[in-house]
Amino acid sequence: MITIDQLNPRLRSAEYAVRGPIVQRAQELEEIGRKVIYCNIGNPQALKQRPLSYVRQVISLLEYPDLLGDPATADRFPADIVERAKSILKHHPHGTGAYTQSQGIPFVRQAVAEFISRRDGVPADKDHIILTDGASKGAQSIIMALLREPRDGFMIPIPQYPLYSATLTLYGGAQIGYFLDEKHRWQLSERILTESLNRAAAQGIRPVCLVVINPGNPTGAVLTPENIAMVVAFARKHHLAILADEVYQENVYARGMKFVSFAKVFHDLHESQVTLFSLHSVSKGYLGECGHRGGYLELRNVPDDVLAQFVKQQTISLCANVDGQLATYLMVSPPRPGDESYETFVRERDDVLRSLKIKAEILGRGINAIPGMHLEVPEGAMYAFVRFDLPPSPASPGSVMNDDEQRAVRMERDEAYCLALLEETGICVVPGSGFGQEPGTFHFRTTFLPPREEIEELVGSLRAFHLRYTNRAVAESMGS
């Protein structure tokens, strides 16, 4: 029988906090009848966000095309939806049940290219688009392709989305963490990037790629065009590719802020040297179609032979699921003015985005009013990365612990906090150590996806819990 020590040590080391032990405990509590508020993961439809009708109507018709031949369908579905389903089947007669080209259905890739052109005013080429099972698979294919040996490193933000650290661990590459600047709205800092790079070089690590998440996960920050231009110049100077994770591009709430893509900044700077990989997904934005696992990867400034290797990599898993490809198509080509379904689309889209904006504000104001808690009100994405204070740990003053021991205790402390929060209130969040945080600070990531009433309740529970927990900690500390 296979034993644990016969498994790949890289798998054993990989950690994915968003679905880690605290979430498993939450599932156990739920099974014994406790109410859990899942704020651990950006999974909108699990928290009652409704799917957009046009997406589901088209996919429903494509799954059972007999409906298209049924006279009653015309009464039940908007005319443009029926036409859209027919037109998809004309372009792609195999429907949802056949493997597609490994790179993705050609007309979907064409629609993605047109979407990028429309969004950014830049040229885009369908042959540089690969359709993927969600953005995660796109990120993993880039990491797999660029790692030649264990000392090759990816620069990843701290705090980061743990997909990156987990995949690097699993595939055997090096992580070069760079801190985001919490004091400057979590933007990237050239000084910090350079220091991280130098530290990595001193350890014999060869950086190959810089990962940027914009809007930020878990920070909720939106990067300015100037900050992006700085990053591009940094990558050019140090011969790095850029992986731009832009899955939250529709989720920008802060007044005056606007999503600007790396592709647009590249175009504006006439950047033709740095290789750019951009990711997008149907899971976030106003669609929130996480279960459909759809998304795309766009490659810029890559030679044809490199592109061919990326396409070949897709062939090994055959192709992305077809409903996900079609959801991606629908995301990049929503109903247009004049279409029968247009008004519904606009109403549903705006409802989702308005609700997220309001909930971000409620959460931000509410948490900032709790003594010992602070967050930057999220400008975008679906998350808040909340900083909280804890009383000095019993062992800290005059401690003889070394750095590693201190770190272990700190990690246990934010995890212990989140676990107690779950046990006492049913609120499930992810400890900051799962994303990375400045030494000596404590954070947790929460989404602001639950319904508005629950967010308000959540803020109240959090306040009561935090006071209780810190008082208890002080008492224990004095007792010890």
Add this chain to the structure above:
Amino acid sequence: MITIDQLNPRLRSAEYAVRGPIVQRAQELEEIGRKVIYCNIGNPQALKQRPLSYVRQVISLLEYPDLLGDPATADRFPADIVERAKSILKHHPHGTGAYTQSQGIPFVRQAVAEFISRRDGVPADKDHIILTDGASKGAQSIIMALLREPRDGFMIPIPQYPLYSATLTLYGGAQIGYFLDEKHRWQLSERILTESLNRAAAQGIRPVCLVVINPGNPTGAVLTPENIAMVVAFARKHHLAILADEVYQENVYARGMKFVSFAKVFHDLHESQVTLFSLHSVSKGYLGECGHRGGYLELRNVPDDVLAQFVKQQTISLCANVDGQLATYLMVSPPRPGDESYETFVRERDDVLRSLKIKAEILGRGINAIPGMHLEVPEGAMYAFVRFDLPPSPASPGSVMNDDEQRAVRMERDEAYCLALLEETGICVVPGSGFGQEPGTFHFRTTFLPPREEIEELVGSLRAFHLRYTNRAVAESMGS
């Protein structure tokens, strides 16, 4: 800009013949208006196989649950289908748009466990089932989990399905090929297995797992229970895990043959030591739902800590697509006698399987009647692995080529043959070198999925082409 030599050398080496250069050429020919018969890949619905109604009806309703509230739905869908969709939503209210548990939706895993118990008369546990995006992802997760270092090896059949060789190359493990015995209906031979193992050990390779594909791809062979029992004993003796790729389990056509699972043989032998990984998929069988990317992995004889590592590995990609999970649920729990949809289900299922059986026979008889061509009439799966003779190559007699050069020429020769076949007839098949073949033999793999008329036409074109091609080769050889 990233250059080709900055890419992972393992990616550059990986080859996946089923979607290789010949298929790319076929796509080019199709784009300039030539008719191509795609026999390269088991993609039934691209070759006009109709999806089963019950699968699509349920998924269609789940994609747009508003239909469930519509009185007209009762007129249009069988009563049990509407009930089924409602019951799924009751068990899984998040529907198709939310991430699920990483391991897969619990009630679907429960249904899979019950399916295995019913099929084999053995106990099965939902917590030992992982739902995957097609069987390919299941296979890749096993390979990733069991490779500790480059000298760890997987025993894979020759000929094999190139997913295994490509993934081993990509993840950096060793391939230990073992020939299937063409003279004995492509069964496994203990002698050949032992020789392969010894050869690998002599090269310093440490075998960790034995891959068996049953029914066979590309061979179309169905293993007997005795042959499987031999394999289990071999694995026990040599401390190997078994990966049983059983995605063609519903595709058994030969009179008197029956699919027997590894799980059943394990149970009958009271095998409690060898670790077994079994794969199944919605892509094959009578569903043919390749585009939905659904399937499962069952683990037997694994300790809990090993199971936990497999589950953790799933978390890194969040979860399999939900429609694929639901298609898997529908595959393992089809309509039952008494259900309104039962008769349609039986008729559609039997039509698909009967048609495949007839086409396998037409192809088998037709090809065996071509001088210089031979195949075992497929007992199962969707493929025939056809052996064909070529005249001695110009360089062969009195050649001074070494083994490697000979091999290169041979590989070129079967590829050249398949390319000429494509160019002259539009028939797209995969050269035997993509799967592996005994040195000095030539094969190609073809599916028997095209409609019956096309299969008959295909046999005729193949006969004319083969005579033309071999005559030409003889003439060239004499001229040289």
